Amino acid sequence: MQVLHTVAELRAALAGKSGVGFVPTMGNLHDGHLTLVRQVKQATNGPVVSSIFVNRLQFLPHEDFNQYPRTLTRDCELLEGAGCDIVFAPSEGELYPEPQGFKVHPPAELADILEGHFRPGFFIGVSTVVHKLFNIVQPAVAAFGKKDYQQLMVIRRMVVQMGLPITILGGETTRSPEGLALSSRNGYLSAEEKEEALRLPRTLRQLIAGWQAGQRDLAALEAVAAQRLADHGWQVDYMTLRRQHDLGPAVEGDALVALGAAKLGKTRLIDNFEL
Numbered sequence: 001m002q003v004l005h006t007v008a009e010l011r012a013a014l015a016g017k018s019g020v021g022f023v024p025t026m027g028n029l030h031d032g033h034l035t036l037v038r039q040v041k042q043a044t045n046g047p048v049v050s051s052i053f054v055n056r057l058q059f060l061p062h063e064d065f066n067q068y069p070r071t072l073t074r075d076c077e078l079l080e081g082a083g084c085d086i087v088f089a090p091s092e093g094e095l096y097p098e099p100q101g102f103k104v105h106p107p108a109e110l111a112d113i114l115e116g117h118f119r120p121g122f123f124i125g126v127s128t129v130v131h132k133l134f135n136i137v138q139p140a141v142a143a144f145g146k147k148d149y150q151q152l153m154v155i156r157r158m159v160v161q162m163g164l165p166i167t168i169l170g171g172e173t174t175r176s177p178e179g180l181a182l183s184s185r186n187g188y189l190s191a192e193e194k195e196e197a198l199r200l201p202r203t204l205r206q207l208i209a210g211w212q213a214g215q216r217d218l219a220a221l222e223a224v225a226a227q228r229l230a231d232h233g234w235q236v237d238y239m240t241l242r243r244q245h246d247l248g249p250a251v252e253g254d255a256l257v258a259l260g261a262a263k264l265g266k267t268r269l270i271d272n273f274e275l
Helices: 007-014 031-043 072-082 122-137 149-161 184-188 191-197 199-212 218-230
Strands: 002-004 021-025 048-052 086-088 141-145 167-171 235-243 256-264 267-274
Touching: 002 007, 007 086, 007 122, 021 031, 021 122, 031 048, 031 072, 031 141, 031 167, 048 072, 048 122, 072 086, 122 149, 141 149, 149 167, 149 256, 184 267, 191 199, 191 256, 199 218, 199 235, 199 256, 199 267, 218 235, 218 256
Parallel strands: 002 086, 021 048, 021 141, 048 086, 141 167
Antiparallel strands: 235 256, 256 267
């Protein structure tokens, strides 16, 4: 496996190659990332590239950009074991050699709700860096995890509207044996908080159960779900049921997804379940 740090090195390594697979990450990897690498490797006969880059553009000023764990050596070992062929780990100056004045602005109806409402500008940062990485890597296939459900929807819409010749795969959420969605930020949780964190997926399943039992007062269902977390010290951003295809409000007969985001102590967690 090659570990490359410059755009020129990466382009030279990929020259003449077709069917490139791509998994962009911010590092501090877990089994969910590695599952995406394996998924891409099965979907293409070309080399598999994974990028490791902590993207400043998608962090708000009060968020954890400087504290976000950088674990390149360990990440590379894990990626090699998962079958990755090339790790692209650029510096900030390499990927952004000048201030990034040109940015990708996804449509407000998709990007300014849910995560975008509570993290303004987040999806501009995500879309900009992913589009830039797509231009650099030129993949045929790329994979993103369903745990970041709205992000996956934004990337898929961007690929369609920009006419990019890339197949986007959605990887199922990888969970701990107890049922907690794996996340790089789970490392911030204490042992007690990790146990309490299981309340988030459990409450989302209760929200789904209420809908499936015939309750159609969506606002009431969502309020009950939020209160279940708040009663145990969580700071809730949203607990909601939405349409899968556009994240609009739930409508009977459509494929739906339950999504939640809340802060436990100092750690913000997100999760979702399709139904």
